[in-house]
Amino acid sequence: MPGLIASDDAGRKRKRVSTRGASKEAKSRKAPKPTNDDDPQSKILLLEEQILQSRENYNNIVELQKIVDHADKKPKTATIAAVALCRVFCRLIAGESLVKQAGASEGDSQVVQWLRARLDDYLNRLTSWIGSPDATKESTALTLLMRIVKEEATNSDKGDRAWRHEKSAFVAVVSRLLQETEAEGARQEFVEKFVEEHHDVRFYTFVAVKQILQDVHSGRQEVATNAIDLLIQIEGVPESDDQLEDWYGSTPQGQKNQLLSLTAHRKVARQAWLSIFRSTLSQESRKKMLSVATGHILPWFAGHIELLTDFLTDSFNQGGAMSLLALSGIFKLMTQKNIDYADFYTKLYSLLDEDLLHSKHRSRFFRMFETFMTSSHLPAAMVASFIKRLSRLSLQAPPGAIVWVVPWTYNMLKQHPPCTFMLHRTYHPAHAIYATHPNYEDQGMDDPFDMKQKDPMVTGAIDSSLWELETLQSHYHPNVATLAKIMGEQFTKKDYQLEDFLDHTSQTLIDAELGKEVKKPPVVEWELPKRIVTTEDGGMNDIGKSLQTAIDNM
Numbered sequence: 001m002p003g004l005i006a007s008d009d010a011g012r013k014r015k016r017v018s019t020r021g022a023s024k025e026a027k028s029r030k031a032p033k034p035t036n037d038d039d040p041q042s043k044i045l046l047l048e049e050q051i052l053q054s055r056e057n058y059n060n061i062v063e064l065q066k067i068v069d070h071a072d073k074k075p076k077t078a079t080i081a082a083v084a085l086c087r088v089f090c091r092l093i094a095g096e097s098l099v100k101q102a103g104a105s106e107g108d109s110q111v112v113q114w115l116r117a118r119l120d121d122y123l124n125r126l127t128s129w130i131g132s133p134d135a136t137k138e139s140t141a142l143t144l145l146m147r148i149v150k151e152e153a154t155n156s157d158k159g160d161r162a163w164r165h166e167k168s169a170f171v172a173v174v175s176r177l178l179q180e181t182e183a184e185g186a187r188q189e190f191v192e193k194f195v196e197e198h199h200d201v202r203f204y205t206f207v208a209v210k211q212i213l214q215d216v217h218s219g220r221q222e223v224a225t226n227a228i229d230l231l232i233q234i235e236g237v238p239e240s241d242d243q244l245e246d247w248y249g250s251t252p253q254g255q256k257n258q259l260l261s262l263t264a265h266r267k268v269a270r271q272a273w274l275s276i277f278r279s280t281l282s283q284e285s286r287k288k289m290l291s292v293a294t295g296h297i298l299p300w301f302a303g304h305i306e307l308l309t310d311f312l313t314d315s316f317n318q319g320g321a322m323s324l325l326a327l328s329g330i331f332k333l334m335t336q337k338n339i340d341y342a343d344f345y346t347k348l349y350s351l352l353d354e355d356l357l358h359s360k361h362r363s364r365f366f367r368m369f370e371t372f373m374t375s376s377h378l379p380a381a382m383v384a385s386f387i388k389r390l391s392r393l394s395l396q397a398p399p400g401a402i403v404w405v406v407p408w409t410y411n412m413l414k415q416h417p418p419c420t421f422m423l424h425r426t427y428h429p430a431h432a433i434y435a436t437h438p439n440y441e442d443q444g445m446d447d448p449f450d451m452k453q454k455d456p457m458v459t460g461a462i463d464s465s466l467w468e469l470e471t472l473q474s475h476y477h478p479n480v481a482t483l484a485k486i487m488g489e490q491f492t493k494k495d496y497q498l499e500d501f502l503d504h505t506s507q508t509l510i511d512a513e514l515g516k517e518v519k520k521p522p523v524v525e526w527e528l529p530k531r532i533v534t535t536e537d538g539g540m541n542d543i544g545k546s547l548q549t550a551i552d553n554m
Contacts, residue, residue, distance in 0.1 A: 040067075040077040048084040052091055055111065061088065061118050068125055071137070079140055082126065086144040089119055090151045123148070123172050130173075131180035138186050145173050146194055146248075153200070153249025160259075162249070163204040164211070174208035178226045187226070191233040198248035200259055202234060206272040213275040224279035231272065232292050237299040238262055269300035270307065277311050283322070290315055290325035294332040305337050316347060321361055323351055328368050345382060348372060349456040352389050357397035357405075363502045366404055370498055373412065380418040384464075385456035387412055387419060388449050391468040399477045400505040406469065406483050407496035414495055422466045423487060433463055479509055 047064055050057035064081045071078035092098055092115060100112045129141035148169040152162040163170050177187050194201045209227050238244055241262050258264035276289070289297065293312065301308045309330070316326035327348055333339040348369075356365065373386065387409050394405045413420050427434055437445040449464040472484035486493075533544030540548060 040074070041080055044077070044081050044084050048088055051088050058111070058115070061085065061115075064088075065118065065121060065125070068122070071129070075134070075137065079137070082122075082140070082144055085122055086147055089122065089148060093148075093151045094155055096155070119148075120167065123169055127172050127176040130176045130186045131183040133182075135185055138183070139189060142173070142186050142189060145169055149173065150248055160204070163200070164207060166211075170204060171208050171211070174205060175212050177230060178209070178212055178223050181222055181226060183226070184229065187230045188233060191230065194248065195234055196236050198246050199238070199244050199265070200252070201248045202236075203259060203265055203268060205230075205234075206265075206268040209272040210268070210275045213272075213279055221280045221282060221285075224276055224281055225285045227272075227276055227279075228285050228289055231276070232288065232296050235296065238265065266300050266302060270304060273297055273300065274307065283318075286315055286318075287322060287325055290322070290329060293329040294336075298329075298332070305333060305339060309333060309339060309341075321359075323347065324361075324365055324368065327351075327372075331368075331372055345372075345378075346455060349385065349389070350454060352386070352393065354393060354396060357393055357401035362401055366408075366498070366502055370408065376415055378416070379457065380416055381458075381462045382456045383412060383416045384419050384422060384461040385459040387422065388459070388461035388464055388466070389451070389456075391466050392449075392451060394472065395468055398506055399475075399480050399509050402472065402475070402480050403483055403504050403509070404498065404501040406472070406480075406486070407501055408498055409466070409469065410486060410491070410493075411495045411498070414491060419462070420491075422462070422464060425465065477509065478513070 044064065044067065047057075047060040051060045064085050067074075067081035068078050068085065098112060098115050098119065100109055104112070123145065126141045126145050129137050132138045132141075149162075152169055162168055165171065173190070177183055177190060180186075195205055196202070209231065213223065213227060239262075241260060244260055244262065244265070247259075252259040254260075281289075290312070293308070298305075298308060312326045312329045312333070316323045316330070327344065330339070330341050330344060334341055334344060351365075356362065359365070373383070390405050391409065394402045397405070413423070425431070425433070429435060433445065433448070434440065437443070447464055447467075448460040450459050453459045466487065469484055469487045473481055473488070475481045475484065531541070533541060533547055535541050
């Protein structure tokens with residue numbers, strides 16, 4: 001092996017030039033400060049890299065936030081800066097740089113406090129994007145905010161404080177969703193991507209809703225309305241503890257953890273809904289809740305049905321369409337949860353008034369009404385009252401409503417044979433009607449049905465007759481007259497599919513008549529004149545002269 005050749009400079013001191021060169025080489029490892037000539041994306045990425053390299057570059061956070069603040073002028077650049085800041089804060093949260101350590105110096109504590117303030121500024125800026133007319137901007141903000149939520153929930157050692165604390169990212173998100181009326185898209189995305197997919201997000205969403213509604217400064221009607229809009233979209237209701245297994249944050253530990261208890265989930269959901277019930281609600285909001293009460297609200301009230309029953313009863317007392325929606329929920333509680341509500345059919349009977357058959361919600365009412373009356377165990381006297389009342393109302397109803405009432409009456413008479421006496425009652429001297437009116441053929445008789453009686457069991461309808469339906473056989477509309485004649489024929493048809501008659505209106509009936517093919521033209525008794533005001537030679541006829549005189553005298 002050849003030996004090393006000794007250099008002539010051996011033993012000499014190294015030149016200081018080499019030291020300066022090494023120093024320059026060491027300094028070159030640090031990223032240079034960005035210049036104004038750099039493109040925005042490169043500048044943002046460089047600022048982010050510097051922040052993650054050294055605490056000395058934390059002021060770059062302020063630079064990035066300034067870029068985010070100019071979202072109106074440069075939306076694309078602001079979005080890139082917002083994403084970069086999200087990565088920065090996620091790294092800082094994961095590294096516990098935002099947590100004050102025990103025994104930390106005063107300087108370190110001030111740095112932690114400063115970083116928390118910057119995070120608050122960042123959250124405030126992103127939450128202001130929720131409700132923006134730019135759907136992409138709004139969606140980006142929600143995604144970044146929930147990424148911060150995930151980092152806080154995963155790296156927090158204080159249990160659910162990261163979800164519940166009033167200054168946490170999650171509470172900030174839910175609060176903005178409830179306070180911003182124009183955030184329908186964000187609320188829908190929040191439910192679809194996060195609430196429905198993760199049980200802990202749903203749990204703490206209920207907690208946050210209750211917390212926000214109890215705040216005296218945010219207990220406005222708009223907040224309650226937005227809370228309803230958010231919660232009614234939650235469809236996934238767990239049925240057992242075993243289904244609680246999808247988590248957005250860290251996996252809960254311990255058998256006593258409330259996130260692993262279905263009872264705890266139902267409790268927080270009930271508390272959230274009860275907070276809404278106690279809020280000032282508009283008529284539309286109450287109707288919206290009533291329309292989904294049995295599907296979206298009832299499952300959370302298992303074991304505490306009485307709380308929901310009180311809400312439904314109070315809603316019914318407001319009258320009108322509200323009563324109908326409330327009765328629908330009460331009926332479900334009666335049939336599915338064995339709730340005793342003795343006045344149900346009395347209240348239903350009270351809804352049948354002269355305005356009902358003219359209402360634009362008529363078809364919706366008929367659908368539910370048919371369901372209410374399907375039981376074959378209803379007393380004949382009660383069924384007769386409903387049949388008689390609707391028959392009486394049909395005398396002043398539009399054709400679109402009558403064409404439903406007649407088939408429904410047919411079905412009810414088939415289902416309740418004792419009521420068929422209302423169609424034809426053979427003379428018998430022992431019957432109360434004929435006994436009290438011995439000369440009925442000459443003098444006639446009064447209808448024993450009392451239209452003003454509120455109790456359907458004592459209206460006297462079962463002793464009356466359906467003369468109203470016979471009257472309808474002479475209705476001006478041919479479809480109504482033809483349909484009413486089925487009451488005078490044999491009941492050979494099993495029943496009618498009422499869904500086929502629900503959506504008829506006067507316009508659809510007219511269109512159906514005009515759309516029929518005329519096989520034989522109708523015969524008219526006059527000739528249509530070729531001219532109305534002029535004669536064949538171009539002069540004025542008598543009508544034309546009269547019209548001209550009237551015009552001249554004006």
